[in-house]
Amino acid sequence: MDETLTTGQKLKFAFKELRIGFMNGVILGVIAFGAIGGYIYYFKDKTLMFSFAVSGCIGMALLLAMMISSIAGTLIPMFFKKLGVDPAVASGPLITTLNDLVAVVSYYGLTWLFLLQMLHLTE
Secondary structure, three states, X not given: OOOOOOHHHHHHHHHHHHHHHHHHHHHHHHHHHHHHHHXXXXXXXXXXXXHHHHHHHHHHHHHHHHHHHHHHHHHHHHHHHHHOOOHHHHHHHHHHHHHHHHHHHXXXXXXXXXXXXXXXXXX
């Protein structure tokens, strides 16, 4: 946490981290979509629609979790620095807990929304 950074530079840095989180999420989401969808279809004998709907939810959850985690990992230490608390000590447990919570909520939330409410898949 460099104290010489201006607010504009901090915001630029945060948006850069968000873009990196988005790209990581896209890469991991696409890999998960293909690999998990193929696995469910070929090895679990589910329909193509079901297999790739499930893997699509997993891929979108990865994208969302990566984006939120990257921005949280950037903004939370800045917030603690602003409060006068050591960001290296205080932000670690909070960021880890937030990342886990975002991943679980996004996965189950997207599953509920897309698979159960929109597509009515209950196989």
